[in-house]
Each structure stands twice: as structure tokens, then as C-alpha cells.
Amino acid sequence: xxxELKEKGNQLFKEGDYAGAEELYxxxxxxxxxxxxxxxxxxxxxxxxxxxxxxEHDARAAIDLYGPKNAASLKSCYYLAQALLGxxxxxxxxxxxxxxxxxxxxxxxxxxxxxxxxxxxxxxxxWAQKETARLRExxxxxxxxxxxxxxxLNKELSELQAQLDRGEIGQIGFAEDQKALREEAxxxxxxxxxxFRIASGGEIQERVVPDYLIDGISFEIMHDPVVxxxxxxxxRIGIVKHVEQAGVDPITRVPMTVNDLRPNYALKAACDDFLxxxxxxxxx
Numbered sequence: 001x002x003x004e005l006k007e008k009g010n011q012l013f014k015e016g017d018y019a020g021a022e023e024l025y026x027x028x029x030x031x032x033x034x035x036x037x038x039x040x041x042x043x044x045x046x047x048x049x050x051x052x053x054x055x056e057h058d059a060r061a062a063i064d065l066y067g068p069k070n071a072a073s074l075k076s077c078y079y080l081a082q083a084l085l086g087x088x089x090x091x092x093x094x095x096x097x098x099x100x101x102x103x104x105x106x107x108x109x110x111x112x113x114x115x116x117x118x119x120x121x122x123x124x125x126x127w128a129q130k131e132t133a134r135l136r137e138x139x140x141x142x143x144x145x146x147x148x149x150x151x152x153l154n155k156e157l158s159e160l161q162a163q164l165d166r167g168e169i170g171q172i173g174f175a176e177d178q179k180a181l182r183e184e185a186x187x188x189x190x191x192x193x194x195x196f197r198i199a200s201g202g203e204i205q206e207r208v209v210p211d212y213l214i215d216g217i218s219f220e221i222m223h224d225p226v227v228x229x230x231x232x233x234x235x236r237i238g239i240v241k242h243v244e245q246a247g248v249d250p251i252t253r254v255p256m257t258v259n260d261l262r263p264n265y266a267l268k269a270a271c272d273d274f275l276x277x278x279x280x281x282x283x284x
Contacts, residue, residue, distance in 0.1 A: 025045060069103075078115055085118070088125075127284060224236040225267040
């Protein structure tokens with residue numbers, strides 16, 4: 001019976017009825033709380049609804065049931081990292097995602113690419129938090145204005161949560177409104193920083209590392225990039241080590257050897273130019 005509920009939930013999920021799918025997965029869990037796929041499926045349904053706390057709970061439950069060293073838990077680790085990013089916990093998300101990413105390479109898991117992107121997203125959020133602290137230390141007025149925007153956002157989010165708790169709005173509407181409020185606050189902060197950048201003659205501005213300069217294995221800025229037959233570039237040391245151990249392309253998992261790697265001179269020049277102008281990025 002519990003597996004029938006899961007299958008019905010899967011069908012609703014495919015139809016885009018994530019709330020209905022979540023309810024059926026919950027019923028399946030009530031009948032059998034030892035089946036990890038029930039929690040994994042509900043975690044994804046909750047991610048689709050941006051119900052981050054619930055998704056975190058389910059992903060952790062699935063990992064516990066699978067066992068942390070079981071390759072089958074890697075999808076749950078991916079969901080957990082996504083939930084932690086949604087909860088604005090990038091350091092925790094990074095730690096979960098990087099450990100799972102390394103395990104996925106050894107297991108030749110199909111989750112490798114998803115985990116790779118999640119690690120980079122986590123590092124970007126960590127860097128953004130550091131940049132926010134740095135900019136606010138540089139200018140007290142900027143800090144005050146941004147803190148007012150954040151205080152207003154938190155007030156609006158609390159009111160929205162209260163509406164959800166009272167049953168005045170549903171989970172989908174809550175997620176949509178929450179996303180809109182966050183995006184509006186981010187836009188306001190961006191506009192404020194742009195105004196301060198112009199007023200300071202460029203002294204006060206956010207520093208950003210372009211995605212294309214980041215190695216997909218170490219997640220650091222590349223200094224000797226090489227390209228694989230599939231067209232993906234990696235820093236030489238990391239990709240050589242991976243290919244020697246796994247014998248496959250880390251993204252496509254197609255068999256390859258170290259001899260298949262070719263220098264990416266144009267990307268190396270871009271990395272060198274960026275680091276020459278942005279020495280701070282060495283410690284990114």
C-alpha cells in the first residue's frame with residue numbers, strides 16, 4: 001500500500017501538483033517510515049515548493065536511512081545542500097555538497113554534475129556574505145541603509161509566514177510571495193550599492209569571481225586550465241588526478257585518459273589577467 005501511494009505521488013509530481021505529491025508521500029511515510037525513497041521524493045516535492053526546512057528534514061532522514069557512505073544517499077545529499085542554500089546556510093551547504101561531490105567522483109555517480117554546480121553556488125553565497133560584511137565595514141551609511149532594507153524584508157517575511165500559519169494562503173502562494181519579497185530586497189540593495197559605487201568613484205563596489213574561471217573539481221580559480229574531449233575545462237592538477245583514478249570524464253563519465261587533455265591557452269590568459277588585477281581572489 002505504501003508503494004502504491006508513492007507511485008500515485010510520482011504521478012502528481014509529473015503533473016506539477018507538488019503539494020498533492022507531498023501529501024501522498026507523507027501518507028506513504030506514515031505507513032512505512034523506514035523507506036528512504038519516500039523521504040527523498042518528499043524532499044524534492046518540498047524543494048519545488050521552496051519549503052526549505054521540510055526539505056532539509058526529509059533529506060537528512062533519507063541520508064540516515066541509507067547510511068552516509070551509501071552511494072544511493074548522494075541524491076539526498078544534493079537535496080540537502082539545496083535546502084540549506086534556501087535557508088541561507090551556505091557554509092553548511094558547501095560542506096555537505098563538497099563531501100558528496102568527492103564521493104560521487106569515486107562512485108562515478110550521475111549526481112556529480114548537480115553536486116558540482118551546488119558547490120559553486122554555495123561558494124558564491126559564502127563569498128557574497130563576506131563581501132557584504134566588507135562593504136558595510138567600509139561605510140557605516142551603506143551598512144545602515146542595507147540593514148533597514150533587511151529589517152523591512154524580515155518584517156514582511158514574518159507577516160507572510162503568519163498568513164500561511166493562519167491558512168490565509170497556501171504553500172505555493174507562500175513560496176511565490178516569499179521569492180518575490182527576497183528578489184525585491186536584493187534589487188534594492190543592488191541599487192544602493194551601485195549608488196555608493198558611483199559616489200565613491202569605484203572604491204566601494206562588490207567584487208565578483210566569474211564562473212568560467214572556477215575549476216569544477218577544486219572550485220578554486222584555475223591557473224593551468226586544460227580542456228577535456230567533452231569541451232569542459234579544469235585545472236590540470238585536479239583533472240589529471242581524477243582521470244588517473246577514475247578513468248572517465250567527471251561530467252559526462254565517458255572513458256578518457258590524461259593524453260586526451262589539451263591546454264586551454266585562452267582561458268589561462270583570462271585567469272592570469274583576472275588575478276593580476278584582483279589579487280584578493282587568490283583566497284576566494
